[in-house]
Amino acid sequence: MRTSDLLEETLSAVTANKTRSGLxxxxxxxxxASVIALVAIGAGAQNSIAANIQAxxxxxxxxxxxxxxxxxxxxxxxxxxAQSLTAGDADAIAKNISGIKYVSPETSGRYQIVAKGNNTNxxxxxxxxxxxxxxxxxxxxxxxxxxxxxxxxxKVAVIGPTVxxxxxxxxxxxxxxxxxxxxxxxxxxxxxxxxxxGTGFNNPDNNIYIPLTTxxxxxxxxxNLGTISVQAENAExxxxxxxxxxxxxxxxxxxxxxxxxxxxILNQSDIVSTASSVTGVLTQLLAAVAGISLVVGGIGIMNxxxxxxxxxxxxxxxxxxxxxRSKNINAQFLAEAVLLTFFGGAIGVFLGWLISFIVSYFxxxxxxxxxxxxxxxxxxxxxxGIIFGYYPARKAARMSPIEAxxxx
Amino acid sequence: xxxxxxxxxxxxxxxxxTQVLKGVSFSIKSGEFVAIMGPSGSGKSTLMHILGAxxxxxSGSYILDGKDVSKLNDDELADIRKEKIGFVFQxxxxxxxxxxxxxxxxxxxxxxxxxxxxxxxxxxxxxxxxLDESRFYHLSNQLSGGQMQRVAIARALVNDPAIxxxxxxxxxxxxKTGEIVLKTFQELNSxxxxxxxxxxxxxxxxxxxxxxxxxxxxxxxxxxxxxQIILN
Ligand SMILES: Nc1ncnc2c1ncn2[C@@H]1O[C@H](COP(=O)(O)OP(=O)(O)OP(=O)(O)O)[C@@H](O)[C@H]1O
Ligand SMILES: [Mg+2]
Numbered sequence: 158m159r160t161s162d163l164l165e166e167t168l169s170a171v172t173a174n175k176t177r178s179g180l181x182x183x184x185x186x187x188x189x190a191s192v193i194a195l196v197a198i199g200a201g202a203q204n205s206i207a208a209n210i211q212a213x214x215x216x217x218x219x220x221x222x223x224x225x226x227x228x229x230x231x232x233x234x235x236x237x238x239a240q241s242l243t244a245g246d247a248d249a250i251a252k253n254i255s256g257i258k259y260v261s262p263e264t265s266g267r268y269q270i271v272a273k274g275n276n277t278n279x280x281x282x283x284x285x286x287x288x289x290x291x292x293x294x295x296x297x298x299x300x301x302x303x304x305x306x307x308x309x310x311x312k313v314a315v316i317g318p319t320v321x322x323x324x325x326x327x328x329x330x331x332x333x334x335x336x337x338x339x340x341x342x343x344x345x346x347x348x349x350x351x352x353x354x355g356t357g358f359n360n361p362d363n364n365i366y367i368p369l370t371t372x373x374x375x376x377x378x379x380x381n382l383g384t385i386s387v388q389a390e391n392a393e394x395x396x397x398x399x400x401x402x403x404x405x406x407x408x409x410x411x412x413x414x415x416x417x418x419x420x421x422i423l424n425q426s427d428i429v430s431t432a433s434s435v436t437g438v439l440t441q442l443l444a445a446v447a448g449i450s451l452v453v454g455g456i457g458i459m460n461x462x463x464x465x466x467x468x469x470x471x472x473x474x475x476x477x478x479x480x481x482r483s484k485n486i487n488a489q490f491l492a493e494a495v496l497l498t499f500f501g502g503a504i505g506v507f508l509g510w511l512i513s514f515i516v517s518y519f520x521x522x523x524x525x526x527x528x529x530x531x532x533x534x535x536x537x538x539x540x541x542g543i544i545f546g547y548y549p550a551r552k553a554a555r556m557s558p559i560e561a562x563x564x565x
Numbered sequence: 566x567x568x569x570x571x572x573x574x575x576x577x578x579x580x581x582x583t584q585v586l587k588g589v590s591f592s593i594k595s596g597e598f599v600a601i602m603g604p605s606g607s608g609k610s611t612l613m614h615i616l617g618a619x620x621x622x623x624s625g626s627y628i629l630d631g632k633d634v635s636k637l638n639d640d641e642l643a644d645i646r647k648e649k650i651g652f653v654f655q656x657x658x659x660x661x662x663x664x665x666x667x668x669x670x671x672x673x674x675x676x677x678x679x680x681x682x683x684x685x686x687x688x689x690x691x692x693x694x695x696l697d698e699s700r701f702y703h704l705s706n707q708l709s710g711g712q713m714q715r716v717a718i719a720r721a722l723v724n725d726p727a728i729x730x731x732x733x734x735x736x737x738x739x740x741k742t743g744e745i746v747l748k749t750f751q752e753l754n755s756x757x758x759x760x761x762x763x764x765x766x767x768x769x770x771x772x773x774x775x776x777x778x779x780x781x782x783x784x785x786x787x788x789x790x791x792x793q794i795i796l797n
Contacts, residue, residue, distance in 0.1 A: 478617070478658075479647070559614055559620060
């Protein structure tokens, strides 16, 4: 039998009962569409989590004092219990370790802020100007404070756009030059940072930045640091910088080798890989659930093919009587099953792509359908057709022509 | 052309063996028109299945065109049917949703003939079987019983078979239409085709040139139908 004839026979058989073929295909359509969409959304989520972490600053090592904390709580409530990090530590790291671009010493705390009778409670970070490049932050209006203002304990503040909205009203103008009080201490607003958007871990738009020294004098009460952010020159040297910084701090804090450190270094790439492996596992789980619906769809195909074979017993008998070999009959019914799943797969790929497109269009997640998942979907759907069409086709091929012709 | 010697066929049902054909021997030459007659249950269809290479005998030999068909496997039997046999069934057995032309051309699909050539042959066969050209593109379930049987005859003709086997071809038709179908067989025979007709009706058998009577799996008589010879 020629391939073109096989295709023609198959197509006419499948289109003969459109409703039934359509309903049978639906299982495969739903299965493939959900696999495609879920994998695309999963990949999109993974990308955006990685991008969000990178947005907090690229190639970052975060050194914090005291006992180990779970990552994610970068906004500490006041100082850590063991107040072990000092400006000296930060300077020593900058001076002695190679592969470092910037070192940013920081303190943080949550305080009550008042301006013009409005109240808010938010994070106040004591930083140096180097904070800007390290954390990818920029100023929209006004300016950031200079190193000289840090040295002079200046009572100036740069506020995030959310803080501005809370204290002065939505998109209020002429905020630069106004006075706010932080925990009763008056500060002059000299700048507003550019909107970055929430990042899930902390929202830089809702922060207030003041000179490090000012924060230490008025709010912390000592010279200790909350965190030291170290930006490595590139991703490759991060491990080396981390090892060197650990060794240096152990030595400075006079902790014997093998002793428990009174600080902890968080490597950003660790966070990225942990976060993406979590979303990766989630994606795989969802895809597996979608895969189960493919199996259910396949069983639907098998059910319909068995019905078809029984209904067309006489036809099978006739085809054999006029010279069809068993393999011709086998090929015909297998082709019908594969055609159904293949069509179903094609519609499913389109539907999955459409779902991913809509999800991306409404900015929920930037879902990306990969060529690989499309190719996989097609081969899986054809495979489902072969697996679940095999038994019905074999049943048809093995019929005795005499009995098949006699079938009522 | 056909050489049957001592053909037997037995079925075992429920542990009990019943012999349906009990040693049938005869030969049929090319160009003959033979009717096989007998009462219901005498083994006519069983014999036709063996002659048509749908089944093999339990013992005995069946030589078709010099080839022993009695020992072939399923695929070899399918090839014999494809090349040498044309079947006409009582129940027509047309594909209901296919056109007349596609039904007739179907045997050639398995002979791997290209489509244009197939359709040309199918049209010639349909004209031979006496179907009007205006019906060629109708769906087969839009035809009358007589027309359906002509389509079935055309399908049996299309692969230029050595023999045409017809099992009760008029069984589902009224007397008048049956007569027309039988006339078609006679015309095909006068063009040199070998035809074996199976029936239990004497009127039908009388259209053949030779009548073989079987009963209980044995040949009762095998005689020339002088009436038809004289008519010709
Ligand atoms: N597959 C089978 N298994 C068992 N017995 C069978 C089988 N096929 C046929 N028979 C028996 O063989 C005998 C002959 O059957 P066959 O169909 O050849 O008769 P027939 O002469 O064609 O009858 P009719 O004129 O009614 O069609 C019957 O008694 C039938 O029961
Ligand atoms: Mg019979």
